[in-house]
Amino acid sequence: MPNRHGADRVVVHGFPHRAAVRASLTALYRRLSPDGVHRYPLSVPASDTAIGDDEDLHLGTRRVARALVRHLRLPEARIVASFRPMEHAATVELAAGPEYFVELNDRFRTRRRDIGAALAHEITHVLLHRLGLDFPGTAENEILTDVTTAYLGAGWLLLDAYRQDGVESQRLGYLTPEEFGYVLAKRAEVFGEDPSPWFTSYVAYEAWVRGRAEARRERRLPPLAGAAWAERRRYGRERRQGRAAPGAPYGFDGGAPATGVSFACPVCLQRLRIPAGRTLRARCGVCASVVECAG
Numbered sequence: 001m002p003n004r005h006g007a008d009r010v011v012v013h014g015f016p017h018r019a020a021v022r023a024s025l026t027a028l029y030r031r032l033s034p035d036g037v038h039r040y041p042l043s044v045p046a047s048d049t050a051i052g053d054d055e056d057l058h059l060g061t062r063r064v065a066r067a068l069v070r071h072l073r074l075p076e077a078r079i080v081a082s083f084r085p086m087e088h089a090a091t092v093e094l095a096a097g098p099e100y101f102v103e104l105n106d107r108f109r110t111r112r113r114d115i116g117a118a119l120a121h122e123i124t125h126v127l128l129h130r131l132g133l134d135f136p137g138t139a140e141n142e143i144l145t146d147v148t149t150a151y152l153g154a155g156w157l158l159l160d161a162y163r164q165d166g167v168e169s170q171r172l173g174y175l176t177p178e179e180f181g182y183v184l185a186k187r188a189e190v191f192g193e194d195p196s197p198w199f200t201s202y203v204a205y206e207a208w209v210r211g212r213a214e215a216r217r218e219r220r221l222p223p224l225a226g227a228a229w230a231e232r233r234r235y236g237r238e239r240r241q242g243r244a245a246p247g248a249p250y251g252f253d254g255g256a257p258a259t260g261v262s263f264a265c266p267v268c269l270q271r272l273r274i275p276a277g278r279t280l281r282a283r284c285g286v287c288a289s290v291v292e293c294a295g
Contacts, residue, residue, distance in 0.1 A: 011164055011171045014178055015214065020140050021179055022269040024147035025186065026286060029268040031133045034288040041191050043153035044071040046198055049116030057083075057109060064116050065102060068123045071154060074130070081119075083109055089172055092122035094129045113200070117157040117172050124149040142174040149173075150183040156195045159184065162204045177204065181211020189215065190267060221249045223261050223274070225292035232294070239276055252276065261295050 015021075029037060048067040051060035061081045069076065077098035085106045093101035102122050108115050124145050128134060135141050149155035159180040161172040171177065184195050185208070199205040220228045222235035238244050242256030252258035254276070261276040268287035274280060279294045 011162070011169055012176050014176060015182065017143050017175060017179055020135075020143040021147055021175070021183065022264065023135075023140075024144040025151065025183070026268050026270045027133060027135075027144065028148055028151060029270070029287045031131055034286075037151070037190075037287070039073065040071075040152040041193075043156055043193060043195065043198075044068065044120075049120075049157060051112040051115055053112070057112070060112070061104070061115055061119070065100065065119050065123065068116070068119055068154060069100065072123060072127050072152060074123070074127055090118040090122050092125050094126065100126060114161045114170075114172065117161040120149050120154040120157050121145060121173055124152070124154065139174070146173045146175045146180070147183050150175075150180055151187050153187070155180060156184055156198055159204045159207060160199050160201050162207060163201050164203050177207030178210045178214070181208035182214050183211070184208060185212040185215035186267070188212070189219075218249070218264075219266055221263075223250060223263055223276075223293045223295035224266065225279070225294045227294070265289060266291060 044067065048071075049064050051057070051064060058081065062079050065079045065081055066076075069079070075098060077100055079100045079102070081102045081104065083104050083106050086103065089105050091103045100123070102119060104115065104118055108118060128145060128148060133144070135144055146155065146158065149158060158173040159177060161170065162177045162180075163170050173180065175183070188194060196205060196208060199208065220226050220231065222231055227235065234245075235250070238248065239252060239261065240257045242252050242254070242258045244251050250261050250263040253260045253262070258276045260273055262271055262273040264270070265272050265284040265287060267289040268284060270284055270286040272282055272284060274282050274293055274295050276295050281290050282293050283290050
């Protein structure tokens with residue numbers, strides 16, 4: 001069946017899909033395993049996804065598609081790419097056969113720089129289909145696709161396709177620009193990769209910076225050992241009371257003072273539980289990360 005990839009003229013900002021983004025990261029680690037995720041240590045380079053003005057459009061599109069198929073470690077197969085008028089940015093046929101059938105919106109004939117981004121999203125749909133990884137709702141599945149594209153090293157293309165100026169406003173994918181930046185920052189924390197030099201869109205770079213700031217803020221929340229002083233003080237007071245404030249990034253159990261605390265793994269966002277009131281190292285059972293805690 002076809003899968004459709006949208007593009008918005010009205011650009012939403014912030015982190016409205018926080019819960020779905022977190023669930024997607026956890027699901028990705030659960031399905032691939034930590035070793036499977038670490039098979040993608042390098043992002044797809046810009047040189048593999050750029051189509052020059054003097055390059056045949058269809059041949060260039062197929063070349064970029066092949067590069068993304070290889071990057072996502074999908075089986076090599078014949079790629080059929082075409083352009084036609086459509087409401088959405090692109091569609092992909094999730095068929096059982098080995099071929100990849102991708103249709104792109106006609107507007108990409110004159111926007112070659114965005115073809116790689118559209119293809120990255122669609123080819124990731126193929127990967128998730130073959131992995132049997134999906135969520136019940138269409139919107140959640142599209143967010144899962146964007147998160148997977150970004151976390152496995154091809155999603156910086158989608159963020160770079162974000163532009164907003166007096167001439168055009170464009171966002172490819174279903175995450176906000178800041179959410180793309182957040183997922184890319186989560187990836188950067190794991191692989192030590194800095195995507196900032198790759199952005200050709202200044203507003204995309206700004207969104208990456210805001211997303212990175214949010215990812216860093218999460219690294220400084222209790223019960224993590226690197227928590228900021230004010231957050232740590234608030235956490236200690238709530239732990240003694242045995243009750244977390246509404247919206248707190250942790251939860252307590254075991255009375256007052258609390259004997260246990262639960263919180264999100266800073267890498268895969270899986271919920272972890274440790275004894276409260278102790279300094280220790282916690283190992284995540286999903287992503288195998290070891291985090292320093294002052295619980």
